[in-house]
Amino acid sequence: KIFDGAVEGSKFAAAEIARLIRDKQSKNENCVLGLATGSTPKSLYVELVRMHKEEGLSFKNVISFNLDEYYPLEKDAWQSYNNYMHRHLFDHIDIDKKNINLPNGELPKEEIKKHCAEYEKKIEEAGGIDLQVLGIGNNGHIGFNEPGSSIYSKTRLINLENSTRLANAYEFANISEVPRLAITMGISTILKAKRIILLAWGPSKSEVIQRSVEGAVSESVPASLLQQHSDCTFIVDHVAASDL
Numbered sequence: 392k393i394f395d396g397a398v399e400g401s402k403f404a405a406a407e408i409a410r411l412i413r414d415k416q417s418k419n420e421n422c423v424l425g426l427a428t429g430s431t432p433k434s435l436y437v438e439l440v441r442m443h444k445e446e447g448l449s450f451k452n453v454i455s456f457n458l459d460e461y462y463p464l465e466k467d468a469w470q471s472y473n474n475y476m477h478r479h480l481f482d483h484i485d486i487d488k489k490n491i492n493l494p495n496g497e498l499p500k501e502e503i504k505k506h507c508a509e510y511e512k513k514i515e516e517a518g519g520i521d522l523q524v525l526g527i528g529n530n531g532h533i534g535f536n537e538p539g540s541s542i543y544s545k546t547r548l549i550n551l552e553n554s555t556r557l558a559n560a561y562e563f564a565n566i567s568e569v570p571r572l573a574i575t576m577g578i579s580t581i582l583k584a585k586r587i588i589l590l591a592w593g594p595s596k597s598e599v600i601q602r603s604v605e606g607a608v609s610e611s612v613p614a615s616l617l618q619q620h621s622d623c624t625f626i627v628d629h630v631a632a633s634d635l
């Protein structure tokens with residue numbers, strides 16, 4: 392779906408999410424959301440916070456699972472995705488704090504495998520992800536699943552490409568401070584979501600959007616693997632759609 396800009400696209404995405412949350416509320420069910428970070432979903436979170444404050448949208452029945460987190464990084468570090476999510480969304484809505492789940496970037500390395508397996512299990516026990524929000528990296532990554540990530544991959548520790556570290560360096564004092572590793576949900580974790588929406592805005596995303604939507608399904612462009620999902624929508628602005 393192509394919109395004039397990020398604000399319009401985000402409003403559409405927020406309305407879809409709100410509809411799902413309210414539909415689940417009317418059935419007394421939880422709504423399990425997979426959430427993303429980066430600059431792209433900021434306008435989505437602005438709109439969701441507005442809907443909470445002005446339209447009474449409640450998040451009491453929402454259980455959230457974030458896609459990824461840098462490793463190692465303290466939860467309270469400004470650059471952590473934990474901190475980002477609280478700043479942009481959780482601190483401004485009525486979500487129950489015990490329903491918030493993010494990969495933990497603070498654990499010792501020997502505990503990561505167990506933590507990742509538990510994260511997968513928690514998603515399953517919550518009933519699976521009803522709607523997963525995604526952004527996209529310039530190299531086609533989703534979450535932090537870098538090119539080459541297997542379609543069968545689950546939540547795990549991954550090496551970040553230097554291009555990814557460079558793209559995200561603006562959040563850190565300099566590139567050497569950007570962690571070399573991250574914990575990310577896997578491609579199979581993402582593809583198990585019942586519904587997926589991927590957001591992309593601006594000129595830097597046009598080439599990778601074209602490759603993901605019209606190119607071959609290939610692990611070398613992780614977002615192209617979404618072509619195999621039965622309910623996935625790309626929500627983009629005109630500029631990000633310009634190579635289609």
Ligand code: GLP
Binds near residue numbers: 427431432535
């Ligand atoms: C980051 C995140 C991704 C995000 C992507 C794009 O590295 N791990 O989840 O989609 O890169 O970031 P941005 O939205 O800032 O372009």
